[in-house]
Amino acid sequence: xxxxxxxxxxxxxxxxxxxxxxxxxxxxxxxxxxxxxxxxxxxxxxxxxxxxxxxxxxxxxxxxxxxxxxxxxxxxxxxxxxxxxxxxxxxxxxxxxxxxxxxxxxxxxxxxxxxxxxxxxxxxxxxxxxxxxxxxxxxxxxxxxxxxxxxxxxxxxxxxxxxxxxxxxxxxxxxxxxxxxxxxxxxxxxxxxxxxxxxxxxxxxxxxxxxxxxxxxxxxxxxxxxxxxxxxxxxxxxxxxxxxxxxxxxxxxxxxxxxxxxxxxxxxxxxxxxxxxxxxxxxxxxxxxx
Amino acid sequence: xxxxxxxxxxxxxxxxxxxxxxxxxxxxxxxxxxxxxxxxxxxxxxxxxxxxxxxxxxxxxxxxxxxxxxxxxxxxxxxxxxxxxxxxxxxxxxxxxxxxxxxxxxxxxxxxxxxxxxxxxxxxxxxxxxxxxxxxxxxxxxxxxxxxxxxxxxxxxxxxxxxxxxxxxxxxxxxxxxxxxxxxxxxxxxxxxxxxxxxxxxxxxxxxxxxxxxxxxxxxxxxxxxxxxxxxxxxxxxxxxxxxx
Ligand code: SF4
Ligand code: SF4
Ligand code: SF4
Numbered sequence: 001x002x003x004x005x006x007x008x009x010x011x012x013x014x015x016x017x018x019x020x021x022x023x024x025x026x027x028x029x030x031x032x033x034x035x036x037x038x039x040x041x042x043x044x045x046x047x048x049x050x051x052x053x054x055x056x057x058x059x060x061x062x063x064x065x066x067x068x069x070x071x072x073x074x075x076x077x078x079x080x081x082x083x084x085x086x087x088x089x090x091x092x093x094x095x096x097x098x099x100x101x102x103x104x105x106x107x108x109x110x111x112x113x114x115x116x117x118x119x120x121x122x123x124x125x126x127x128x129x130x131x132x133x134x135x136x137x138x139x140x141x142x143x144x145x146x147x148x149x150x151x152x153x154x155x156x157x158x159x160x161x162x163x164x165x166x167x168x169x170x171x172x173x174x175x176x177x178x179x180x181x182x183x184x185x186x187x188x189x190x191x192x193x194x195x196x197x198x199x200x201x202x203x204x205x206x207x208x209x210x211x212x213x214x215x216x217x218x219x220x221x222x223x224x225x226x227x228x229x230x231x232x233x234x235x236x237x238x239x240x241x242x243x244x245x246x247x248x249x250x251x252x253x254x255x256x257x258x259x260x261x262x263x264x265x266x267x268x269x270x271x272x273x274x275x276x277x278x279x280x281x282x283x284x285x286x287x288x289x290x
Numbered sequence: 291x292x293x294x295x296x297x298x299x300x301x302x303x304x305x306x307x308x309x310x311x312x313x314x315x316x317x318x319x320x321x322x323x324x325x326x327x328x329x330x331x332x333x334x335x336x337x338x339x340x341x342x343x344x345x346x347x348x349x350x351x352x353x354x355x356x357x358x359x360x361x362x363x364x365x366x367x368x369x370x371x372x373x374x375x376x377x378x379x380x381x382x383x384x385x386x387x388x389x390x391x392x393x394x395x396x397x398x399x400x401x402x403x404x405x406x407x408x409x410x411x412x413x414x415x416x417x418x419x420x421x422x423x424x425x426x427x428x429x430x431x432x433x434x435x436x437x438x439x440x441x442x443x444x445x446x447x448x449x450x451x452x453x454x455x456x457x458x459x460x461x462x463x464x465x466x467x468x469x470x471x472x473x474x475x476x477x478x479x480x481x482x483x484x485x486x487x488x489x490x491x492x493x494x495x496x497x498x499x500x501x502x503x504x505x506x507x508x509x510x511x512x513x514x515x516x517x518x519x520x521x522x523x524x525x526x527x528x529x530x531x532x533x534x535x
Contacts, residue, residue: 057408059406059407059408059426059428060405060406060427060428061406063386063404066387066388067385067408069385070384070385070386072292073293073382073383074382074384076383076385076408077385125410129383130414131415189416189489189490193486193487194416194486194487195366196485196486197356197366197501199484199500200356200364200500201357201358201364203354205353207313209352209353212342212343212345213344214344214346215421215422216421219409219412219413219422220418281413282487283417287352
């Protein structure tokens with residue numbers, strides 16, 4: 001699949017934002033007054049900025065509000081709803097922290113759970129797609145959830161929780177790579193089943209239907225750039241999960257958080273790029289390239 | 291509405307005969323031509339006469355080579371367009387309700403006025419049947435020529451899909467695949483018509499007829515007996531003499 005920058009930025013930043021907001025809403029950072037505005041503003045900025053970035057890959061963004069209409073069947077629509085509901089549920093807690101209203105923390109916990117639900121809804125947009133076997137697995141929501149919470153814990157300076165979550169993230173990442181490599185073959189789709197010509201023998205591509213490019217080749221049959229996949233996988237695990245925890249353990253907290261989050265984001269972007277670039281769509285079978 | 295109808299009154303679709311298709315791409319051209327002026331935004335082209343042409347098409351013809359276990363290798367031309375699936379994943383993923391499946395005849399369509407161009411439906415289709423139009427920013431797909439098949443302004447003979455109407459070898463058939471007595475259903479039954487990628491669980495309406503088994507002539511060539519000429523008389527004597535020199 002084509003690794004579109006807008007979608008990579010959207011999923012990484014909104015995931016980080018919702019993860020961070022979950023910790024803030026749950027009361028992990030006891031802030032009040034103007035510091036509360038900065039902290040909550042950062043969380044909202046990441047989450048909303050990420051969602052805004054996602055509209056850049058729409059062909060007709062002016063009709064984006066229609067995307068709320070099909071929540072009965074569409075995960076994209078559900079994601080729109082959960083995101084908006086979560087951002088609204090978070091608002092009273094943000095005001096309470098800022099103005100010292102003393103609203104019960106339980107409200108924050110509900111909002112924190114909804115943050116995670118939003119991230120899972122985002123991941124289901126990909127995980128539901130049977131035609132991309134690598135994504136079509138429970139490991140996809142696990143991966144998005146682990147990234148969001150680990151990034152959130154790092155940004156919230158929760159050193160111990162972050163260390164635990166980073167271990168989980170590293171394991172889920174490695175698992176996602178391993179399982180993912182087997183998924184396409186496990187789905188059983190081949191050029192033979194795609195054309196039905198397995199009835200008479202093993203088919204091979206003789207001529208393509210067009211000599212120029214088309215939408216399918218650009219969007220779903222992304223074959224360039226995978227040669228660095230091994231290196232990028234290592235970078236993803238080391239930067240997203242290993243280095244940030246080591247940095248937080250040695251550097252003083254404030255500077256440590258900045259460096260750790262920066263390192264984590266490098267790993268997160270590498271992992272998300274791979275998530276798209278390594279995902280093979282079954283339509284590639286028709287073209288003899290995946 | 292992106293909820294799929296529990297059942298459709300008819301299952302209109304195409305039946306493609308891979309035995310007959312000669313790969314002339316006439317259906318590709320006819321489809322492009324009709325859909326440049328009919329339903330929704332015209333199918334656009336980018337850089338059509340330049341070095342890197344690209345465009346939106348609803349029907350594409352691939353060519354494959356197959357070496358059967360017994361018999362000569364075969365070239366098979368393979369038209370690929372929307373299969374109007376019963377369990378259409380492209381419809382259920384659509385966030386806006388632009389994609390829908392009609393309860394009356396099973397045709398899968400896009401309401402372009404509601405499409406935000408997110409492309410998710412094209413991801414969900416295993417068959418590459420949907421292409422985003424680069425000019426209009428909306429999703430295009432085969433309409434089963436819904437603006438021809440019910441069109442009273444057209445002569446009776448033209449009330450079938452443009453690709454079917456134009457196919458010079460009759461490799462494309464149109465009809466109700468839900469009615470066991472229809473001509474297309476009978477062909478499917480007779481010639482073991484099949485679904486593409488059944489493992490994807492989409493239950494396609496369109497079916498494909500497999501290439502027929504090719505004859506295996508027992509002799510290398512029909513002219514073979516004529517090649518084995520025994521010269522007689524003067525020619526035979528000459529043949530013998532020349533052979534000895
Ligand atoms: S072939 Fe693709 S676009 Fe057509 S109905 Fe099936 S899944 Fe949808
Ligand atoms: S591209 Fe249009 S038709 Fe396809 S899922 Fe998005 S809104 Fe629906
Ligand atoms: S039925 Fe119409 S829209 Fe569909 S492939 Fe044929 S000509 Fe194109």
